[in-house]
Structures are given as structure tokens and as C-alpha cells.
Amino acid sequence: MKWRGRRQSDNIEDRRQQTSAGGYRGGRRLPVRLPKGRGGRFGLVGILIIVGVSLFLGVDPAVLLQGGMQPVSQVENRQPVQGDEPSQFVAVVLADTEDTWHTLFANAQRQYEEPKLVIFSDTVNSACGYAQSAMGPFYCPGDRKVYLDLSFFQDLKNRFGAPGDFAQAYVIAHEVGHHIQTLLGISQQVNKQRSKLSKAEGNKLSVMLELQADCFAGIWAYYADNARQLLDAGDVGEALNAAAAIGDDRLQHQGTGRVVPDSFTHGTSRQRVRWFTKGFETGNVDTCNTFAAAEL
Structure with a gap:
């Protein structure tokens, strides 16, 4: 991946020098409970409508939902990236x-709200809540931030057999995909x-959500390659290997x-590869409607 010498985001919080107390036993994602009265009258059909029209058809989902999750106010101890x-x-x-x-x-005709990492x-x-490195990278909708322990990249290589910088980039783009959602x-x-x-039924919805984030990651890769020529030969293979x-x-x-299978929350290796590939090959958000797909 041709990343050296390119622009770096200012939306980075480096907390590696801070000491956190307590612990957390969790999975690979941290959902946050919705406030009462927010979006409670839409069922699965509402989800399909929202995803189907999406913002890329010019429809503001916030209007449809009559408000959404608001970020939780926190006092930030920001440090410059080392x-x-x-x-x-x-x-x-x-x-x-x-x-x-x-x-x-x-x-x-909308303005993108950038997440923090x-x-x-x-x-x-x-x-x-509190999280441990063992759960892997995650996105928290409560503060709209992506959380990443850089040691996960070594795990990706050594434990999961998915080396390469673009495999790492895929992980970040997937978490940003949750921000888009x-x-x-x-x-x-x-x-x-x-x-x-x-x-079991709730897990199926979780799988659809995760696969859509994979598709969104593929869309980012499409534009990184076609608009900015960031990809080297073999980069897509690294991402697909990581997804699998x-x-x-x-x-x-x-x-x-x-x-x-009933316990799946992120999708099978084949499904994750398939939906990343959909995004990468088309660059079209409309192809990422996992909630309306006849087959995942």
C-alpha cells in the first residue's frame, strides 16, 4: 500500500500513555443501548427502507427516524500521535x-461527520464501557469513536495468518463502516x-450489520485504488485474506x-470475502444492502 508521505488525519487520540482501571469481558463489538423514545417505532421493514434508500439517494435517515443516537459528551485527554x-x-x-x-x-449534498480513532x-x-485489547478493534456509537490497540496488527499476522498493511487498513475501514451505519x-x-x-434471530441481524460494514470497507478500497492509486499488487488479496x-x-x-451457525455474529469467511468484494468491485453503496439480500 502506497501510504507513506500522504496526509494524516487529525482525528487521532493517542491514549497509550494512559492507565485504565477496571476490565471488560466482551466480544468484538460494543453496542450501546438506545435512549428511550429514539427510533423505537421502526421494525425490520423500517431498516430495509432506510438501507434501501440510503443517503445516496438524497434521503436524510435522521428525518425518517425523527432523531438518532446522540454522541455521549466526554472530557477528552487528547495527546498528539507519537x-x-x-x-x-x-x-x-x-x-x-x-x-x-x-x-x-x-x-x-450532505456533510460527512468524521469519527475519532x-x-x-x-x-x-x-x-x-471498559474494553480490553483481547476483544480486538471496535467502534462505539455512543461517542462515535473507533478504538484500536496496535498490537492487534501483530495478532492479525501471527494468530490469524493475515499479514500485510492493506489487511490492517481493511480492519480500520471496516470499523469506519460502522460509523457510516x-x-x-x-x-x-x-x-x-x-x-x-x-x-439466534438477533445474531442474524448482527451478521447483516457486520457484512454491510465489510461492503463499506470495500467501497473505501475502490476509491483508494481508482481515485488515489494507493494499492499495490497483492493488496486486495491481503484484505480478502484478512476478511476470511x-x-x-x-x-x-x-x-x-x-x-x-446460530451463534455467528459477523458472518462466515466466505460471506465476509463476498461482501467486501461487492463494495470493491462496484464502489456503489446501493450494492451493500445486506438487509434486503436474497443470500448473504
């Missing part, structure tokens, strides 16, 4: 996602609907030797 190469890489990738989504939102070590406190009101409606369903490496079926098989 001069190490991994943090510089993260800042460049985040900046490039900003370029892509600013353009797409502007084409829809927090670099931390070991544990971190977010609006969604929050701006569109999709995440809020999924969380609301999921609370009314059985665990963290599929629910592969992770479950590696962990327990068993695969339980």
Missing part, C-alpha cells in the same frame, strides 16, 4: 477514509429490533473444533 510508523499508518488510512466518505456524502494499550474506557441510523434500528428477537481469517466459522473451528 512518531512511530504504525500510528502514522493508522492516521493515513483514517485520512483516506475521510476523503472517500466526504466525497460520497458531498455528492448526496483512539489508539490505546491493554484497556480503554469508552462511552460503551450510525450516521445513517442503521445501527440504531438493528439494535432496537435485535432486543425484541431471540438470540476472521470469519465466524473459521474462528469457531480454530477455537473449539466446532462450528455453531
